[in-house]
Amino acid sequence: MKQNIYTPLVSIVIPVYNGANYMREAIDSALAQTYKNIEIIVVNDGSKDNGETEAIALSYGDKIRYFYKENGGCGSALNCGIKNMQGEYFSWLSHDDVYLPNKIEHQVNILSKLDNKNTIVYCGYELIDKKSRSLYFIKLDQRYSKNKLNISLFPLLHGLIHGCTLLIPSKFFQKIGLFDESLKYTQDYDLWFKLFRVAPVYFDHEVLIKSRLHSAQTTNAALNQLEEYEILWSGFLKKLTKEEMIEIEGSTNQFLSNIAAFLKKNRYMKSYKLALSMAEQKVIAGFWVFIITEIISSLREHGINTTITKIYRWIRKNINKH
Structure with a gap:
């Protein structure tokens, strides 16, 4: 009997802005995937580097699909890629990050074993420096149980999700929409929150991407970023x-x-x-539920006169404490 092999088309979308320093390494890692039913989409988000980014992209010819657009930020570049992709699954690759060769194959293999193919698969990652030297590994299952990591909103609300580790069924973009292009720093987590509320997730312990750490942001950018994250959370x-x-x-x-x-x-x-305020409100609400429950119970057991006496004594006792 012929084996039924699951081989959906996967779209790897690479948004890039002034990415000449690192994008070749990213594109090469996408082309080196052991899973071959892929398309690679490079979106040039209006780079201003004298054509260097475009020249690198065009040097790959028909190995990639290349799109140029006016600068609008990472979210708008990703949206451009999503609107033009043909795959059943979406995989984001930042222009300065790197996929391990088996990234897509491994995640598709996981999906092939799941009953629900409309599941988001994610994994751990390795941090590298500007010269591609390893810094350290982020292995989520060393900190949390797999059961926790498979609760859709748990990894997101613990700040554990790296967008480039995700493999996302493209049908969800039709259901929840695309990245909010007005957001400069939090467009990813804003969308993941909407997505993870409606989609099941599956954590895989393998480390399948390398995420690059390099130049720090300016003070003003950092302040703007903080405010945007405050609004997000x-x-x-x-x-x-x-x-x-x-x-x-x-x-x-x-x-x-x-x-x-x-x-x-x-x-x-x-x-x-x-x-903290929400927690305090929960405590206060719980306290009043308890008090009302006790009053109802006392009325049933002792009648109104005894209950009023008990309430009066309780009030006097607590007033005297303060």
Whole structure:
């Protein structure tokens, strides 16, 4: 009997702006994939480097699909790639990052074994420096259980998702939309949040990409980035449902406690204070539920006169404490 092999077309989208220093390494890593049913889309986001980025892209001829657009930011370049891609799955490759040769094959192989092919697959990654030297590995399963990592919103809300590790079914873009082009720094997590609320995820322990660390941002850019992240995380807190919080951490109180610690650690202080405020409101709400429950119970067991007396004594006792 002939084996049924799952070989969907995968679109690798490489957005690039002034990327002459690193993009050849990125494109070569895409071309070197052991999985061959791929298309490679390079989107030049209006580079201003005297044509160097374009020259490198054009040197690959028909090995890639090349698009030039006016500068609009990473989100708009990714959207251009998504709108022009033909694949059943989307895989993002930053122009300064590198795929290991088996990145796509390994993730498609995982999908082939899953009943639900509309699952997002993600993995760990290796950090490298500007000269491609290894710095260290990010192995998520050394910090969290696989069960936790397979809860859709858990990895996202712990800041664990690297966009280039994802393999995403393209059908979800029709359902939730594309990257918000008005966002300069958080366009990825903004979209992942919408995506992970409707899609199942599967964590794979393999390290399949190399992510490059290089030149730091300017102070002004860093301040703008911080403000955009504050808006992002505050928005997450306001949109999450009670059921989602419980699924992620087992209870709303535990969720708010954990995310408050995460936000404080990353110095998102406005969002941190919001998480604390929400936790306090939960405690107060729980307190009043308890009081009302006790009053109803007392009324049933002892009647109204005894209940009023108990309430009066409790109030006097607590007033005297303060």
